[in-house]
Amino acid sequence: MKSAIVTGASSGIGLATARAFLENGVAVVGVGRDATKLDAARASLADLPAPMVTLAADITDDDAPKRAVALAMDEFGRLDHLVNNAGVGSPEPVHSTDDATLDRFLDLMLRAPFRLCREALTAFGDTATIVNVSSTYSLVGGLRGGAYSAAKGGLNALTLHMAAQYGSSGVRSNAVAPGVIPTPMTEARLEVEAFRRMNTDMTPAAGWGTVEDIANAIWFLSSPQSAWINGQILAVDGGWSSTKYLSETALSAPREAVEPDWTHSGRKRAEGTPDRES
Template structure:
């Protein structure tokens, strides 16, 4: 029985991915900090026959060892790794202190790097790693700061791994979500400026839901994606690839930013 490790599995994209891969018959190692959310994951998947939950801070020094050891002891193999855990609400470079910088780098670059390092040695041909990056790893964006730096580093790490471990039959890819309606993001739509900057510039009639991103991650863990390696698949309704402005934005009265 193939096994997938998913970080940040208690909510949002991670939860949706766990449900999809579980439905495909995989065993799931769901990693997260919130024990209540992990308990809810167990309920969502109907028990723990093909599920192991591990409550750990992925930035902890012993986290990779605990995750890998748990997966191997319970299921005897690791076939897929989805590095999804992350944080949001970044600030511009000039407003970012060292503690914030370290926090973003720790959870979204250092932690995935260390977990990849400990997992890849246990993978066999046909295995895959999916790192969840961001549109901010693909293009410049305002307020990116430490978030952009971490996600950009993760994108480059994936490309290195695709080259290094691809000959062993181990694929590594990125999935880069745009603004996705997770609990971490939903509250930001109270800010009319944030809402307009995303809704009015997306050439699709809605923004992404967690399931939209999870379906791409799940695909990259299934046999039909065997020739996809070293790629970044962007899930954003065309936001990064177009200069779209909605009719509302095109006909609005422009005012000074002052």
């Protein structure tokens, strides 16, 4: 039985991804920080065709990659897939990001995936896949991106390097860049009208994406059906990042009704300088 490591597996996109692998007969090592949440996740997936084991660990810890890969090998005797999903939200622009936050974002969303990729390479067989969960905020310039965009942009670059370096050895590397998906991590931000409308009014597809939409894309890029796909960053965002769409509501609304308070930069402007060119 093939096996996969999925980080951030206790909720949201990670939990949906674990389900997708298990439904397709692939065993899962689910990694997360909260043992209680991981136990609940495993229990909720217990009736699926493949087994799931869990590892409660902070993936930024020095020994976390070795522990995750060792667990896969001990339990299932092989490792075929790696999904680097764990992340953190609530980004801030550069001028309001302190060094501790910068280090935390880079550590969790770039250094940890790098080290997990490196460790997984020691266990992969003749064919394997890596899918890194990036973000649309690494594809377009987004307000408040800051350290988050920097980390996810680095993750894209890592994906492309891995595809080039190891593709000929049978290891395919791709990334999925989700749009804003309603999850426990984003629920607070989605209560802010400006942020919510920035997504709904600029997305040509109706409604919100779901964690299953992202999980299905991750599974596809890990499955034999995508055997000729390598080194791609797949945006799953309803067209938000690739179109200039605006809803009729946004087009007809007064500027002050839709412009967020945080559009202005942290730089001081000279008195009398307009906010933007007219």
